[in-house]
Amino acid sequence: MDFFSRQDAARQKTKLLVFCFILSIVVMILMIYAGAISIHSFRNKVPLQKWHPDIFFAVTIGTLLVIILGSLYKVFTLRDGGKVIAVMLGGQRINPGTSKFAERQLLNIVEEMALASGIPVPPVYLMKNEDGINAFAAGYLFDDAAIGVSHGALEYLNRDELQGVIAHEFSHVLNGDMRLNIRLIGLLHGILLIAMLGYFALRIVGSSARGSSRNKKSGGGGGFIIAILAIGFLLIVIGSIGQLFARLIKAAVSRQREFLADASAVQFTRNPDGIAGALKKIGGITQQSFLDSPEAETVSHMFFACGLKKLSFGWFTTHPPLKARIQRIDKHFDGKFPKLQKVKKHSSQQPQKSKKSAPIPPILPGAVTLPGFPNPIPLDPLLVVAAVGAPTAQHLDYSKKLLTSLPHELRQATHDMFSARAVVFALLLDTDDSIRRGQIGLIEASEGEPTRQETSRLFDLVQTQPTEYRLPLIQMVQTSLLSMTLPQFEQFRKTVNCIVKADKQLGMFEFVVQRSLILQLDRHFEKRRPPKVNYVAVQGIAQQAGELLSILVHAGHQDGQEAQTAFAQALSPLKLKPTVRLTPRKECSLSLLKDSLDVFVKSSPAIKKRLLGAAVVAVTTDGKVTVSEAELLRAIADSLDCPLPPIVPGVTSKK
Amino acid sequence: MATLSYGMIAVIVIFVIILLWGISTYNNLILLRERYNNGFSQIDVQLKRRYDLIPNLVETAKAYMKHENETLEAVIAARNSAYAAEQKVVGDPTDPAAMQALVSAESQLGGVLGRLMAVAESYPDLKANENMLALQEELTSTENKVSFARQAFNDTVTQFNTRREQFPAVVIAGMLGFAKAELFELTNEEERQAPAVKF
Numbered sequence: 001m002d003f004f005s006r007q008d009a010a011r012q013k014t015k016l017l018v019f020c021f022i023l024s025i026v027v028m029i030l031m032i033y034a035g036a037i038s039i040h041s042f043r044n045k046v047p048l049q050k051w052h053p054d055i056f057f058a059v060t061i062g063t064l065l066v067i068i069l070g071s072l073y074k075v076f077t078l079r080d081g082g083k084v085i086a087v088m089l090g091g092q093r094i095n096p097g098t099s100k101f102a103e104r105q106l107l108n109i110v111e112e113m114a115l116a117s118g119i120p121v122p123p124v125y126l127m128k129n130e131d132g133i134n135a136f137a138a139g140y141l142f143d144d145a146a147i148g149v150s151h152g153a154l155e156y157l158n159r160d161e162l163q164g165v166i167a168h169e170f171s172h173v174l175n176g177d178m179r180l181n182i183r184l185i186g187l188l189h190g191i192l193l194i195a196m197l198g199y200f201a202l203r204i205v206g207s208s209a210r211g212s213s214r215n216k217k218s219g220g221g222g223g224f225i226i227a228i229l230a231i232g233f234l235l236i237v238i239g240s241i242g243q244l245f246a247r248l249i250k251a252a253v254s255r256q257r258e259f260l261a262d263a264s265a266v267q268f269t270r271n272p273d274g275i276a277g278a279l280k281k282i283g284g285i286t287q288q289s290f291l292d293s294p295e296a297e298t299v300s301h302m303f304f305a306c307g308l309k310k311l312s313f314g315w316f317t318t319h320p321p322l323k324a325r326i327q328r329i330d331k332h333f334d335g336k337f338p339k340l341q342k343v344k345k346h347s348s349q350q351p352q353k354s355k356k357s358a359p360i361p362p363i364l365p366g367a368v369t370l371p372g373f374p375n376p377i378p379l380d381p382l383l384v385v386a387a388v389g390a391p392t393a394q395h396l397d398y399s400k401k402l403l404t405s406l407p408h409e410l411r412q413a414t415h416d417m418f419s420a421r422a423v424v425f426a427l428l429l430d431t432d433d434s435i436r437r438g439q440i441g442l443i444e445a446s447e448g449e450p451t452r453q454e455t456s457r458l459f460d461l462v463q464t465q466p467t468e469y470r471l472p473l474i475q476m477v478q479t480s481l482l483s484m485t486l487p488q489f490e491q492f493r494k495t496v497n498c499i500v501k502a503d504k505q506l507g508m509f510e511f512v513v514q515r516s517l518i519l520q521l522d523r524h525f526e527k528r529r530p531p532k533v534n535y536v537a538v539q540g541i542a543q544q545a546g547e548l549l550s551i552l553v554h555a556g557h558q559d560g561q562e563a564q565t566a567f568a569q570a571l572s573p574l575k576l577k578p579t580v581r582l583t584p585r586k587e588c589s590l591s592l593l594k595d596s597l598d599v600f601v602k603s604s605p606a607i608k609k610r611l612l613g614a615a616v617v618a619v620t621t622d623g624k625v626t627v628s629e630a631e632l633l634r635a636i637a638d639s640l641d642c643p644l645p646p647i648v649p650g651v652t653s654k655k
Numbered sequence: 656m657a658t659l660s661y662g663m664i665a666v667i668v669i670f671v672i673i674l675l676w677g678i679s680t681y682n683n684l685i686l687l688r689e690r691y692n693n694g695f696s697q698i699d700v701q702l703k704r705r706y707d708l709i710p711n712l713v714e715t716a717k718a719y720m721k722h723e724n725e726t727l728e729a730v731i732a733a734r735n736s737a738y739a740a741e742q743k744v745v746g747d748p749t750d751p752a753a754m755q756a757l758v759s760a761e762s763q764l765g766g767v768l769g770r771l772m773a774v775a776e777s778y779p780d781l782k783a784n785e786n787m788l789a790l791q792e793e794l795t796s797t798e799n800k801v802s803f804a805r806q807a808f809n810d811t812v813t814q815f816n817t818r819r820e821q822f823p824a825v826v827i828a829g830m831l832g833f834a835k836a837e838l839f840e841l842t843n844e845e846e847r848q849a850p851a852v853k854f
Contacts, residue, residue, distance in 0.1 A: 062664040066671055073675045077682060087689045088682065095693075097700040193671065200670055231663070417697065418803040450799035483697055485810040488803075 004388070004609040013180060017253060021187050024245040025067060028194065028238055033059045035234040043227055066197060067190035074189035078182050081524075082139030082146030083123065085182075085302070088295050089136075091125030091148045096415040096480050102154045108403070109163050110147055111476065113170050113268075115399035117391040118634065118644040120478035120520060122147050122173075126154070132287040133157065133278065135304040137169035139178050142643050143520040150291070156281050156340065164265055164275030165304050171264035172302075174389040174643060177257055181302050184253065188246045189298070195239025201232035247316050254301035254318040262325055270393035276330040279305070283322045283337030379625040379647060381616040385609060388637065391645040398648045402472055410461050413454075414473065420480035421447070421492055422454035424517065426462045427470055428499045428510060429455070439502045446495045467627045470509060471634055471646070474517050481517075482524060489525045493518060508555070508628050511590050515597070515635040534602035538610060541603060542576045544596040545611060548636075550583035551593045552618035556629060560585075562621075570618035574610055597639040608640045680827045687815040688749065691836055694808035695748045698839060701801045702741055702761075705794065709734045709768075712790045716771070719781035723774055730771050733764040754837035762841045768794075805839050812836045 036055050041048045078084055086093075094103050107124060114121040119142035127134075130150035139145035147169055153162065172178060205228050266272045282289045282305050289305035296307045306319040319325075326333045387395070403411070413419035425443055430436045444452040462469075484492065496518060500510045535541050553566045567582045583592075600611055615636050619629045630647045637644035713727050720727065737760040743753040772791075775781055782788075815836050819828045827833075 058661055058664055062667055065664070065668055069668070069671050069675065073679065077679055080686075084682075084686060087686050092689065093693045093696070095696040095700050097697075099700070099703070193674075196674065197667060197670065200674065416700065416800055416804070417807070418800040450796075450802075454796065454799065483693060483807065485807045487810065488807055 004605040008605050013253060017180070017184065017187070017249060020245075020249045024191065024242055024249075025063070027245070028191070028242045029060050029063050031238045031241070032063055032234065035238065036231075039227060039230045039234070063194070066193055070190035070193035071186050075183070075186035078186065081144030082137070082178070083125070083144075085136075085138040085299055086123075086125035086146045086148045089125075089127055089148060089291070089293050089299065090129055090295075091127050091146075094124045094126050097412070105159060106149060106154060106162060106166075109159070109166050112396060112399045112403060113163075113166055113391075115402065115472050115475055116268075116395040116645060117170060117174060117389075118475075118637070118646060119143070119145070119173070120475050123479050123482060124149065127151060127291070127293070130291050130293065131155075132290045132307075133282045133285065133305070134289040134291060134307055135165050135169055136299070136302040137172045137178060138181065138299070138302055139173070140182060141179065141641060142173060143523060145173050145178060152285070152287060153278075156285065157278055160269075160271055160274040161278040161281065162274075163269055164271065165278050167265035167268040168261045168275060168304055171261045171268065172257070174391075175257070175260070175264070177261075178302075180253070181299075184250055184301060185298055188250060191239070191242040191246045192298075193239075194242060195236055198232045198235030198237075198239055201228055201235065205229050205232060250301050251316050251318045255320055258319050258325065259328060262329060264390075266329060268391060268393065268396060270396075272329045276326050276333070279322050279326045279329075280333075280337055281340055284340045379616075379620050379623060381613055381620065384616045384633075384644075384647065385613045387645045388609075388612065388642045394648055395645045398646060399472070402469070402646075406469060406472075407461055407465070410458070410465070410473070411476075413458055413461075414476040415480055417480045417483045417488075418451070419454055419458070420477040421484075422451055422458050423462075423473060423477050424481075424492075424496065424513065425451070425455040425499060426458040427473060428496065428513060429459050430503050432503070435503045439499045442498045442502060443495060446491065446498065470627075471512070471631055474513060478517060478520065481521060486525055489521060493521070508632055511593070512631045512635040515594075516638040519639070532602065533604050535599070535607060536604045538574055538576065538603075538607050541599055541607075542580050544599045545574060545576065545614070546571070546580035547583050547588075547592055548596040548600070548611070549614055549618045551588045551590075551596075552615055552632070553582065554585050554588050555632065556619055556621070566618060566621040569621055570614045573617070574614050597636065600640055608642060612637060612640060612642060612644075676823070677827060680824045681831065684815070684819065684824065684828060684831075684833050687811070687818055688833065688836075691808060691811040691815050692748045694804070694811045695744070695839075697804035698801055698808055699741065699745060701797050701804060702737075705797050705801070706734060706738045706741070708790060708794055708797065712771075712787070712794065715784065715786050715790060716775065716781060719778050719784070720774065723771075726767070726771055726774055729767045730764075733760070733767045736760050737764045749834060749836065751834055751837040754839070758837070758839055758841065765841060805841075809838050809840065812838055 033056055036059050037048065037050070037052055040046075040052065040055060083093075094107060096107060098104055098107065103126070110124050111121050122137075122139075122142075122145040125146055125148040127148055127150045131152040132150055133153045133156055134150045135153055136148045137145055138148070147166065149162075149165075153165060157165065172181075205225055262275060265275045269275075288309075289303065289307060290309045291303075291307040296303075300307050301318045303319070305322065306317055308318075322337075323333070323335045410423070413423050425447075429439055440452060440456065443455055462473075481489070481492070496513065500514065538545065549567060549570045553563045553570065556566070563585075564582060571580065600608065603611070616633060619625065619633060625633075625647055633647070634644055709730065713730055716723075717727060737757070740753070740757040740760040744750070744757045747753060775787075818824055819833055819835065
């Protein structure tokens with residue numbers, strides 16, 4: 001099962017979920033109806049009659065209205081993505097520039113994993129008041145994900161264990177579980193509301209009854225109050241039964257995905273001891289993984305381990321038992337959890353290397369070039385597509401190496417929003433002196449003198465780095481840029497546009513910045529949702545597919561005849577009608593590429609997979625890939641909402 | 656019975672809307688509050704960096720400015736009181752009194768630092784010192800970061816305060832104790848670096 005089929009599966013699950021949900025609503029309506037006619041016959045002292053159309057319609061409309069309102073409301077409040085949930089659970093964003101060791105370590109782990117999976121570095125939230133060991137990932141897509149970690153997890157876990165937990169969360173992010181999770185919250189909130197209404201009705205009647213008993217109202221009013229009381233009770237009872245359904249659905253959906261996420265985490269980190277160790281530690285402390293936040297119930301299915309004490313067993317638990325989870329990873333586990341002390345975190349603490357894990361090559365501190373990154377590197381299109389959404393330990397090692405060999409000053413610059421902007425500007429500056437002078441002038445005019453200075457300083461640093469660093473830097477600055485306010489972002493976007501336009505032509509890397517960074521920031525600041533799936537058959541977008549591939553082919557081949565052959569090769573897996581021809585070179589432009597990508601965003605995962613495969617072939621008919629070709633691939637993958645891990649020598653080549 | 660049922664539905668729907676509105680306003684306020692807390696943490700990282708730099712700066716300057724002990728001590732004192740004020744705000748960023756104290760301590764620190772720099776102008780050896788140059792550069796760059804982060808912070812605070820004071824939200828804000836947030840506004844640059852000559 002690859003990334004694309006998992007995305008499809010997640011979508012299928014959503015459908016099943018909606019079906020279960022509708023079923024429980026129907027049952028609830030019938031129950032409320034039964035209750036209503038009983039109250040009706042009791043109050044009017046008439047024999048029980050099964051069919052009252054007016055009562056039936058009133059009950060149906062009322063129940064539906066409440067549930068729909070409740071669900072819509074919840075989905076509406078969650079439209080901002082993961083950070084809303086993080087804040088709801090009492091999370092506080094960890095500043096990317098933090099100097100506290102434990103926080104720094106956590107952010108480093110997240111940064112490494114984000115680079116390895118090809119997604120922007122997500123913001124990390126700390127749940128300060130939670131002493132249990134737990135974590136979650138929330139959001140709609142990769143670009144608005146937020147990672148939350150409890151204070152207990154930071155306190156008790158060592159680096160390897162924390163890495164295991166974060167890898168588990170990343171696999172939820174990459175498997176498309178998050179969107180499903182958010183929808184689940186929305187749907188279930190509607191049902192929850194029915195019971196809440198019941199309590200509300202009782203409260204109101206309770207307080208008004210006390211008032212009316214003083215006033216001695218007429219007997220009819222008393223009857224009315226009794227009816228409301230009865231309805232209130234009814235709503236509570238039925239709402240609670242509905243909640244029972246809801247919990248069952250939620251738990252069933254959640255449980256089966258946890259094993260998968262555990263397995264992916266092991267594959268990702270190549271270290272079974274990390275995640276197993278974390279699970280054992282959860283069993284070893286009294287607070288376990290339980291959370292105190294009253295909101296934990298709503299999002300219980302999002303956590304790393306069971307967050308609710310009262311629902312931690314049987315059909316209602318959202319997570320399989322700890323013992324079973326550990327035993328799938330570590331066969332020798334006997335079910336005895338060690339009692340444990342808090343880990344003292346010092347900067348000198350060495351991560352505990354496990355015996356079982358494969359040896360990791362030593363990291364060269366301060367190395368300027370990446371060892372073993374020839375340019376161009378060999379590449380197998382099939383492996384590239386297979387790696388989408390399924391990063392491996394090699395990708396993680398590569399990203400770690402990359403991060404440690406990045407100059408400290410440059411890495412630090414990505415951690416605060418003032419310098420992060422300057423990093424982007426510096427990356428966009430032209431190597432031609434006269435153009436660059438113009439661009440620097442533009443920066444000074446629109447962003448002011450201090451930003452210009454910072455940009456010049458960073459440009460000198462960026463210049464000395466190999467081009468492989470450009471993409472990771474773009475991913476790293478994103479999390480800092482999220483802290484800007486809307487006016488600051490608008491200014492930033494304007495400046496980026498000016499710099500890009502200054503050299504009168506759109507370069508490949510400039511295109512990448514606009515497609516990957518600006519597009520994703522746009523979604524965050526303008527609260528735009530990713531588009532819906534419109535195309536499920538590749539024939540419907542054959543023309544655009546031809547254009548896209550033509551552009552890629554021309555980008556890599558000067559020769560007309562070679563281009564024709566490459567185009568034919570790239571096109572063949574798409575099985576398009578032979579009417580699709582190579583677009584002439586002079587008609588190809590990046591704006592055409594942009595237009596065709598805008599169409600492909602709306603296609604189904606299956607089409608995206610084939611397109612990405614074809615794009616890889618088009619770029620690399622010679623079996624090799626250069627840095628700028630890799631950047632172009634990333635821009636395309638990002639436009640298609642596919643997390644493409646970095647292209648790593650050895651992992652992506654045929655042996 | 657039918658009219659009663661429909662009347663009931665209307666009542667229920669209104670209740671639901673009020674309930675949802677209440678929860679949503681509350682959540683919105685929480686979110687905005689987190690946003691300005693995050694804004695403060697952006698400033699805070701840079702302030703801490705500055706508090707670490709200043710003693711080094713004073714140490715370096717000491718060797719050259721034998722006769723300016725008073726100014727140097729004033730810088731250290733201002734740095735210490737700003738540091739103490741910052742610690743209080745970190746403890747509770749929503750406390751307006753603590754924020755006000757930090758703002759005034761920071762303004763003061765900016766003032767004495769400016770004075771130190773002005774005095775340093777008359778010590779050419781100090782001005783040429785590598786260490787001093789590096790520290791000054793670092794200080795300026797930190798200052799720039801603070802001012803960018805401050806702009807973001809003040810934007811988010813204003814957003815929170817506006818939302819808090821709008822009519823229906825003000826009820827919830829009052830009930831649940833959302834205090835008005837304080838802006839981080841230093842006395843402006845011109846005032847700080849007192850102009851030397853006036854005719």
